[in-house]
Amino acid sequence: MLDELQRETFSYFEGANTSRHGLIADRNEPGAPASIAAVGLGLSVYAVAVERGLMSRAVAIERTLAVLRFFSESEQSEAPHATGYKGFYYHFLDIETGRRTWQSELSTIDTALLLAGVLTAGRYFDLSTRDETEIRELSEALYRRVDWSWACNEVGMMRHGWTPEGGPLPWAWDTHYSEALILYVLALGSPTSPIGADAYERWTATFERKTLYGFDHVYAGPMFIHQLSHVWIDFRDIRDARNRSDGFDYFENSRRATLVQRAYAVDNPHGFTNYNEFGWGLTASDGPGPGVRVVDGVRREFFGYVARGAPFGPDDGTISPWAVVASLPFAPRVVCDTLAHAIARLAQRNQKGAGFDASFNPTFPSGSGRRKGWVSPWKLGLNEGPMILMIENHLSELIWKRFGSSPHVVRGLRRAGFEGGWLEASA
Numbered sequence: 001m002l003d004e005l006q007r008e009t010f011s012y013f014e015g016a017n018t019s020r021h022g023l024i025a026d027r028n029e030p031g032a033p034a035s036i037a038a039v040g041l042g043l044s045v046y047a048v049a050v051e052r053g054l055m056s057r058a059v060a061i062e063r064t065l066a067v068l069r070f071f072s073e074s075e076q077s078e079a080p081h082a083t084g085y086k087g088f089y090y091h092f093l094d095i096e097t098g099r100r101t102w103q104s105e106l107s108t109i110d111t112a113l114l115l116a117g118v119l120t121a122g123r124y125f126d127l128s129t130r131d132e133t134e135i136r137e138l139s140e141a142l143y144r145r146v147d148w149s150w151a152c153n154e155v156g157m158m159r160h161g162w163t164p165e166g167g168p169l170p171w172a173w174d175t176h177y178s179e180a181l182i183l184y185v186l187a188l189g190s191p192t193s194p195i196g197a198d199a200y201e202r203w204t205a206t207f208e209r210k211t212l213y214g215f216d217h218v219y220a221g222p223m224f225i226h227q228l229s230h231v232w233i234d235f236r237d238i239r240d241a242r243n244r245s246d247g248f249d250y251f252e253n254s255r256r257a258t259l260v261q262r263a264y265a266v267d268n269p270h271g272f273t274n275y276n277e278f279g280w281g282l283t284a285s286d287g288p289g290p291g292v293r294v295v296d297g298v299r300r301e302f303f304g305y306v307a308r309g310a311p312f313g314p315d316d317g318t319i320s321p322w323a324v325v326a327s328l329p330f331a332p333r334v335v336c337d338t339l340a341h342a343i344a345r346l347a348q349r350n351q352k353g354a355g356f357d358a359s360f361n362p363t364f365p366s367g368s369g370r371r372k373g374w375v376s377p378w379k380l381g382l383n384e385g386p387m388i389l390m391i392e393n394h395l396s397e398l399i400w401k402r403f404g405s406s407p408h409v410v411r412g413l414r415r416a417g418f419e420g421g422w423l424e425a426s427a
Helices: 001-012 036-051 055-073 108-124 130-145 181-189 197-204 230-234 241-246 250-267 323-326 334-338 340-344 381-395 396-403 407-415 421-425
Strands: 159-165 209-212 215-218 292-297 298-302
Touching: 001 036, 001 108, 001 381, 036 055, 036 108, 036 230, 036 381, 036 396, 055 108, 055 130, 108 130, 108 181, 108 230, 108 396, 181 230, 181 407, 197 241, 209 250, 230 250, 230 381, 230 396, 250 334, 323 334, 323 381, 340 381, 381 396, 396 407, 407 421
Parallel strands: none
Antiparallel strands: 209 215, 292 298
């Protein structure tokens, strides 16, 4: 089941959603721009594809080099049409020209996800050939170019981003547990412009601990928060000061968050259709809204793209199968049982060999009598990539091992205060 799902999901990255620069579309909707986070995921996916026989090493090298050469050579300036500035990149790029589009922000978190893929490629392609040597050299240069300290606010916390029109964004990654774990690790590990470790400590001190459905954990409602950093970093048995105080690591925290989601679906306090032990998965996703409908006498508010979460919402009955698959390493029995039951039946393929639907809402009245109600017509790179990579981490630990072998990652984790586990054996 996992092999088939991994193979089918890889179709997103095979070529239909990519450009000559190797940029990868945010979603498979016609005219969609490239997402730098999707590119980072894609660079990591290529390593899995080589190992699983889905892509030849030669093709993977060609695509990887196209991406790395593009980002190395693209314009880095304050100009509003550039690709990036200070080593960071704009969240969305025109998929053909590679220039900024949608007046998007220079995104710190999305640059971190891009660089996670860049560093993974640099650690995976380790042969002494000319092309693989170039991959390693470009990977190193792109990471070293980032001016992390420039992106900090006045108290040293990482900002969300910057725009040429308005300058620094007013928000920072300074409160609440989030996907910024990997951002801080990369910013701390920089050999050229690291941020201060005190910023990380101040951030983790704001994390909120809750006991929900009997599971004590550091709280965040949407599942992607508990997954994205774990796509690349193996948090098993390594602990920072916050973990040591709490008594469990971030991997265990994600396991508990996964079980909270399932328990919430079983509880189903709002009476959504097909919420049960095999019908769960709330995360950032498209939805059938925005709008309000009366369904079986109940007024329901439906949302568009939003970060859905459990148990405090927002929630409108939208289930995202990718949120289940990306939790595979945390709770393999729970996830496999779910895939073998309701989601495997409800999230049928849009077309044969295309993998799971991105999201669906059985509560929303479809008007066609379909059991699934509303179904997303599009898939997103940010959904597809984590499924492939977390399946692989569960099966072989490939991405964890390659990314974790980077001295920059090890340095970043240690500066964040992580100790124990595999870090003890790292150079």
